[in-house]
Amino acid sequence: MAVYLGQKAPGFLVNTTKGPLSLEDYKGNWVILFSHPADFTPVCTTEFMAFARRYDEFKKINTELIGLSVDSIYSHIEWMKNIKEKFGIEIPFPVIADINKDVAxxxxxxDEKTGSTVRGVFIIDPNMIVRLMIYYPAETGRNIDEIMRTLKALQMNWDRKLAAPVNWQPGNDGIVSAPGTLDEAINREKNGSKTWYLTYEAVR
Known part of the structure; x- marks a missing residue:
């Protein structure tokens, strides 16, 4: 079964480093579900530390993080312990032990050829709808700033019904939906828009 943008996120009940977890437990929150190829790998370790450093920032904007790979719960636990011992960083979010590969x-x-999970990212909105899907190659780490930027753009759309233009950054103006009638189009240009189909609105 394929997952598509705009569809309801498939539910799951899983075992994690924080105990049993159901996706439905997070309804009403934004969720970032991300998979990594394997525990104790260098690129994945840098990503987990980066997500952990930004954890409070994600929490402040009503967003929960959930990691996932097909490694066992014992592997996850030992890796989390190792990161804390060697780098002084505690991983505060749950990591799914998807040993049966059902969620993956x-x-x-x-990646059925290697039997490991790919480097994927899914943003799920408070209504449990998939709003973003990104896949990175195994040899390239994720950009947490870009994930945060895209999340905030989606939240702007959720709150204000505004779209994000190219290279949008939080605090920049958003784009108003295109008009649906000729009169609306004419009025937009009368009210100062350079063109009827592209109108900006301040976000403060």
Missing amino acids: REYNMM
């Missing part, structure tokens, strides 16, 4: 396959996160 449901979300198209599996």
